[in-house]
Amino acid sequence: MSQRSLRDRILDPSETALAWALLTPAILFILAIVAYPVSKLLFNSLFDVRPALGVPITFVGLDNYATALSDSMFWRAVKNTLIITFVTVPGALVIGLGLAMLANMPFRFRSPIRLALLLPWALPLAFVGLIFAWFFHSEYGIVNDVIRRFGGEPQIWFNSPALTMMAICIATIWKTSSFMALILLAGLQTIPASLYEAAEVDGASKWTQFIEITLPLLVPSMLVALIFRTLTAIQSFDIPFSMPGPGEETQTLAMYIQINTVDYLDLGYGSTLAVFMFMLSMATTFVYLRYVRGDKD
């Protein structure tokens, strides 16, 4: 068996060889685009790199990391990012699941429903933030208008960090529940109808069917959706940037990284912050991946 000719090995490679061959395009692309930038990033985080100030590049070891850990603005950014993550990830999941199930139902007007599902996707992200910022404007926004019409007390949303975060989370959940719904919908499609039929025959209620059939079989799709929703939540930038609260109270980690990297051109510190974000993302992914089930055989 190990004496196969070269021709045979190429035309009918062993599994491992084939696997690596299939992975090669992906690996090549990733290395070509990402290897240099990422290594420069790690490199920069150990140096004082401020090219725009004529300061010479000096090795500072872990100083940047120490500065970040004692930087109150860094911790505030982390706090805001975590709030957004812990609110919008479950929020988008729940609403996305509801939307997906509704879109999956036999319903007379399927097209408008599905369009409604995907329309939030079609609006460029940069403008979703601006639109919602206008919705929450204290004088000209519809949120306060509706509150007034119901006799409530209109708020100056962007004068309060808490209210601003609420507005940001609403906008984010709105935009990303479509993302979740899309993935969950595809997952719902793979659940055989026969399972439901059998359950009906056994007299199970819709709720039980949901808990016992739908949810467990949706776990793989949910995990995929959750991993990426979480990674994007950790990197939240566009929406919090377009809906600024008072001062920088609602600044996220991605915003803080951008300011340091592009505005202040403090590449050393900016890279360090990016490494922290990477570590946060990696930790989250590890937690999720332990639940990704093995191959179904």
Next chain:
Amino acid sequence: MRLNNLFTSKRLRWFAAGIVLFNGFFPAVWIFFTSLKNEVELTAKPITYWPQNPVLTNYIAAFRDQPLPGYLLNSAIVSILSMLLSLFISALAAYAIARLNLKRRNLILTCIIAVSMFPLVTLMVPLFEIMRSLNLLNSYVALVLPYTVLNLPICTLILVSFFQDIPRDIENAAMIDGCTRLGALWRVVMPLAAPGVFTAGILAFVNSWDEFLLSMSMNAAVAYRTLPVGIQMYQGEFSFPWPTISAALVIALVPVVTVILIFQERVVSGLTSGGLKG
């Protein structure tokens, strides 16, 4: 029993449908109304919803002030190309991970996902240097290559998940019939994983469509500018002309909505007959 009835009651379904429709359409409808208003009306109190005197001047301004169709075309080209490339490469990689005997699968998967863990802004200057040294600035390639790489993680993960769902017997049957492994991938597995493929495709498409930072840096020339960067150009130093920008957004939505309407059948219904179910 009552709970059961609750879920099947027609009224609840209509109510829930109403919520879905409202949720999806409301901002788009608001943008549409705004695109018909005059700037002054935006700061009128009490605020108006439907414009008092609808005007079409904003649409004229949207086309006149910026080459909007050009932006749309560029965005479409870049998004479609990166979507196709992502799907192709991630299909190969996902097949390897899901199907083939590979040690350290999880590690490889984690490495691929790790690509999305770096905020784009920190990779920008080196990426710009790479593209510049290859003389690729202000071209479609300058965007398609990075977008493909950025979409690889999510496409791969979705496809891995869907490939794993397909029983091995089907491929084995195909191979007994004389198919090679790769043939089995394209002719058997991909069609069965169609919902996943279309989902990954749409996600890759929209991620590329939305992207702003790289596009602004790589393709600053007007001829290659994409939509998000282009729409931002309607602003003034201090002014943000909502009516004109709303008109531009409506115009930008039309092709995307059309594409969605065409493909949503495919996304929602896979090939569910035979093969997989039962």
Next chain:
Amino acid sequence: MIKCAATSCLAILLAGFVQFTAAQSAPPVPVNLKVYVGGQQRPDLMRELFAQYSAAHPGVKISLEIGGATSELNQKYLNMVLTAKDATLDIFLIDIIRPAQFAAARWAEPLDAYFGKDAEAELSRYLPAYREANTVNGKMVALPALADSLFLYYRKDLLAKYNEQPPTTWPELARIARKIQQSENNPNLQGLSFQGKAVEGAVCTFLLPYWSLGGEIIRDGKTSFERGKAEAGLEMWRTMVSEGIAKKNVAEVGTDDTRKEFQAGKVVFGVIWGYAWNHFQGGADTRVKDKVGVVKLPAMPGGKAVSCMGGWNWAVSAYSKNKTEAVSLIRWLSSPYVSKQLALKGSFHPVFPAVYQDPEVLAAVPWFADALPVVESARPRPVTPVYKAISDALRINTNTVMAGVKTPKEALDEIEQRVARALR
């Protein structure tokens, strides 16, 4: 055979001679200059000017690269390409707050060497503040192109109705505004509108009263913060809000919001940049045409009247391959002739006092007569390479004070801390 050889040699020599003379009188190698201008900087006018220059200087071709619509976006883009040492752009039009950063980063070519002995004569024609803003560590790094300043716009019809003269101090402004608001009986009428939103304009909001009292941010490269004056300034704004002269949600008010509301007739006094005038006089749906006057910004009690300087400048890239031609071009672009053209065709504020008083200009843009004293009272924001960090410190904290989220004392603590770190 010798005749053949001789003829060939002669032919070759002749050919060489012809080529040699041809090369001497051939036109110079064409130079291609690429100019980076923001999307909102009237690229159409710029093209006209470039065409004029090219016609007068054969061999110099000028192409325009149009950048982002706002100063911020332009700067992010330039930051990135210049950090990557990009050599495709020869000339940029940069915001008045950038020359110091460009100088420290060595992105802008110092210009003194190119001026030679004409230097003093040429440079002294500019408004002194503009020359100062473009000179970093004794070196001229950019040439002024367009001027701007914060003006106090006021409703001269309302002031005339109540027999009032434009105010010279903030308390006086408050008094007049209150009187008008009460007598007009219009709940939507604001006495004063200024920028509380955390945009760049909020830096000026902070600096106006502070400078008026004589405060400085940086002296000789080190922070020289005077808290008492800063607190007095912030308190002055807060009093305007608490007394109802300015709106409660002033933290949401950005530059164009003030302009729009003034244009809709809802404001008595507005602190706005120069661009507003054309909107008030000629904009669609303007309700204040011919009812607007401009005057210097009020002073704090016991202080001076100062304004905040804006504007744009031409710089030559240090990475450019055509520096000499580029410098010639910007010297022309920054001349009184071009300044006058821009004033006549685009209503841009000139950077030369002489041009403000030119009869043709005054005929086209009569309000420049009132504008000149205001522009002359304007001061540049801190000229330092780390201006962005200082700007963030000032505008963010001004915003939090206006939003009521921080007290002036807490805000000033943070300002001091951040400015110190920026200057490290």
